[in-house]
Amino acid sequence: MQRTMRSLLNQRVITENQRNDPLFLQSVARAMQVLSAFHTADGAMSLSEIAQQAGIDRSAAQRIVHTLRELGYLKRDNENSGFLPELRILDHTLDYLSLNPVIRNATPVLLELRRNIRERVDLSLFDDTRVVYAARMQSKRETFFATLVGHSVPTFCSSGGRAILSRLNDNEVRDILDRSDLNPVTPRTITDPVAILDKVQEAREQGYALAREEILIGEIALGVAITDKHDRPCGAIHVAGSLSDWTTDAFRDRVFPLASEAARAISRF
């Protein structure tokens, strides 16, 4: 179910503009669409599935898969039939992570923050209707998905996401909410746009955003936005704790001062 959310977005089809743009290489786009086909998968994919997902025919899919395989981005699944992403992908991951100035500067600060709070600390980057985790410092108990770089959660209902929204103006916020799928992630997720705007306004005044069980039952999270040198939000720090360990007030009182100091240390890069 973590994946069905993703399948809703990333339906990157070649648009009419692009088709008429002499600088836009369609074959490259098709190759990336093949790689992106796996966004919707939860196991190996056959050629036909890839072709369908990527919106190309089997023939083209086969040639692209062949190439991508030769280059080390895909491999056959030895167990079942079909194809899977392969290790070479991670090369680009490292390039991105280590060249991104926010991540560069954030990492030591986040480690320090986690050392003090002893709860999970995440760095997320703002990607329109979603925020994408780019660095994750685990605590004691974690789930599989809570450790994966690249995992994303909706902006509108995550603590960091709402902290980011609080640094945008009302029109921008409304625009993002309009384009978001306001589906609840848990029964406690706030999906009413008016209520969300209230929460965002609250975050504006307080300098942080709180989310109780909106992403994961039993979890409370506090988010603080990170801004670039033009004072635009580009990401957020998330601190997540268990409701069995913390009351809302205690969590806020403990986490906010430290997290906000950390965010200040990272911002403006």
Next chain:
Amino acid sequence: MQRTMRSLLNQRVITENQRNDPLFLQSVARAMQVLSAFHTADGAMSLSEIAQQAGIDRSAAQRIVHTLRELGYLKRDNENSGFLPELRILDHTLDYLSLNPVIRNATPVLLELRRNIRERVDLSLFDDTRVVYAARMQSKRETFFATLVGHSVPTFCSSGGRAILSRLNDNEVRDILDRSDLNPVTPRTITDPVAILDKVQEAREQGYALAREEILIGEIALGVAITDKHDRPCGAIHVAGSLSDWTTDAFRDRVFPLASEAARAISRF
């Protein structure tokens, strides 16, 4: 200097075989080479630099960059001039990480392991002359690079790498060593092939590999191999501690039983 090591490999040029292979799409390969150009970078890259690294001319580079930018894989660096990898890359990272069966099964086990040992625990995947970190559970003190997914270290001098080698036969090991750049990472790195083979043999007998200060001064690491269902090594668990906290013997005695049990729990997937 973490990057110069990488620049030695990944010089993936289009080979003669590939040029004659009707199924091999050169434009796709060129696009991936553009993305790979950043392996050697430590900041934004200009078109000319990208073109040079990717082995194509400025014109082609420009068109590919334009396309990749349109697709969200690259962006202009607003501060300096030039281009940088962009967030969309991480989508594929998540696909790889969450579809890889080894990582899927390893994550909870590794978290448990780190909870017990309270030192850094890494999962690496075997990639010929290198091992690539795919999951990282930090401890207290860490450096920037010690937290990044996708970072890789040489097989021949890392604890996990040598644990992997110990599951291969001598010919395979020699082959890998032959193709490795046996450059020391630290002054303590063992680079003599004979000495490495000794170490590998030792690992065969003991079931684990130790590396003292071969990757990072002041650090001791113990590696245990993970095998697939055909009993071939596909990765390793690394546990790393500080020499200011541990003697070699104490580290081995404490870590080996737990790490080896963890490896057994993960293997055969």
Next chain:
DNA sequence: CACAAAGTATCGCCCAGCGATACAATCGTA
């Protein structure tokens, strides 16, 4: 066994994209 579906390969035709070229903008330097 037949049948379906998956993976692989070949081939001719045609248009996507290569290479050349040019232009605006931004520099560092004289």
Next chain:
DNA sequence: TACGATTGTATCGCTGGGCGATACTTTGTG
């Protein structure tokens, strides 16, 4: 301020790379 160098962007005609159709092999299923 003028100059050359460099960077990012765009255009265009020719041509060979890759699309789509087709077919072959292999594997799994009723």
